[in-house]
Amino acid sequence: MTTTEPITSAGRPGSERAARDPAPDPAGRGTGKVFFLTVLAAASVIFLYPFVWLVVASLKPRDRTFTDPFLPWPVPFRPENYVAVWDAAPMLTWLVNTVVVGVAAALTVTLSSAFVAFGFAYFRFPGRGIVFGSVLATMMLPAAVTLVPTFLIWNAAGLTGTQVPLWAGNLFGSAFYIFLLRQFLLGVPRYVFEAARVDGASYFDLFWRIALPLSRPALIIAFVFELKASWFDLMKPLIYLQDPALYTLPRGLKAVVDQFYQGGDPKWEIVLAASVVTTLPLIVIFFLGQRYFVQGIATTGRR
């Protein structure tokens, strides 16, 4: 395998070369490095300050939301906003819904994709090229194309108005993860599987006892990415959920901003606090699984 495809080779374990030594710096190491660090620090401020503003503004009273935008702490300090937000909207219910739907979506897609990926990676059979071609082809299929018929299917099944359409499509695997996991499994030496076959293991054993444990890093990548995707999703909840008690956080936040941002009775502090509640858990998840996110982006190009 001599491919230099960035999406596959860049994320392969060990391919992040040991190029960690600093670049040769013709202009003299000291000044050059200070310059680059300054540029990066300035960029960091631009990327981080909106978060600072969001958190600070969410801790101020309504009439101060927009005052002193460059003051990085809240004056006056009003943590009560975070009590008010639970009263104004069922944030806790939405949080629980988001976690339940997100875990269901991530778990189903990870297991089903690994199952299919094992099929592609282990077996040699007629039609493999064509079927794998269908995996690659659906990667570019925009979700918008299947929006209407997919809705009609769930509608015919009587499942609109429930959370099932938000995750059940994942039972059948997803092209990106199948691709990722297959690549990973192809790196497992074949004799590992053959030895188990000789010992009388069934194909399901090969999948469950060998392929699954060995592809743990790739499984975690698939899991965290799908969890994130589910946590981001606005369109499916807009289409399938009517009852606010079933909303996920993005759908709930959309309802909050519609009600409290504009219109007769603006409650900006509620909107801001709800935004923080929607975002914070994902930031925590990101810091826990950072390695997998960075690796996953470099490997699959998913955002």
Added chain:
Amino acid sequence: MKKGAEERTSGEKGAAEKGAASGAAGGEAVAGKAAAEGGRRAGRAGRVRPETRWAYVFLLPWLIGLVLFQAGPMLASLALSFTDYDLIGAPEFAGTANYARMTEDPKVARAIGNTVVYTLLHVPLAIILALALALVLNRITGRAAGAFRTIFYLPSMTPYVAVGVLFLFLLNGQAGMVNAFLALFGVEGPQWTTDPDWILMGIVLMSLWNLGSTTIILFAALRNVPRELSEAAMIDGAGAWQRFRAVTLPMISSALFFVVIINTISSLQMFDQVYTMFFGNQIAQQSYGDAALFYVIYLFQQAFQFLHMGYASALAWVLFVVIAIITLIQVKVGNRLVYYEAEEHAG
């Protein structure tokens, strides 16, 4: 992307043959069992090897999903695009009326215009900025580079709805932070969220906050550029710009091409942030009309607010064809423009 896949499959063949050989050896050990079950069936089912049957057991979820949620819906949506269907009655055949209507619908023209303008602004700006960040990151030692990379990615962990909400505040014309910042330099900022002439610019500005994944992909590609090449060029007297043009750029061209394509395709499907900011609140929407109408937003409205399922399917298919063409260009043109290290070594 396709090309890489082909290279892989051909590269695999060698491994496959070796695998088949060892498989045959292993196969003998279980032959006793297999012969007992397989022998009887092989007579009836022709010459399908039990291994093939098992392979399809593992592929079954994918094949079901392909029919049920991918290929099936795609064809159904093509069929629906030639009908009038409002969910209540049965679909009525309408010929090409939906497509004809698209060409006359001023909102479609507006939505396409907005989406294309946004894409043409977002993609080059995002990639130039991300490349600049990645190049600077590449000049810094390990640990610090990792920390900055994390910071640049944080905005990408913010759900799009929250991004939309946040920028409603930041871009607020009267008192938002962006205009407060411009005021420091004596510039009076525009009404980003209500002036129809400035709404798209505000959306582009917001989109540039999300450079994280593009930066990570380009940074990973830069790390794979062998140092020796750049050093050799330097010894030959190449300046910084020449080294970038003649060494770095060709070496990361495939990654660059890849991020152009994925950024373009996702820009054409922009929905969440813009819908959060500008739709769903009828009172506010009157002031700026269709200035924020993107293609997928219009598709969504047609399908799920007006229940024009046939018309929405026609809109969807046109989008599909456009994205398919872009992907084809990726495969064809990309292979010609992009420098592949492997070919060079082989040749």
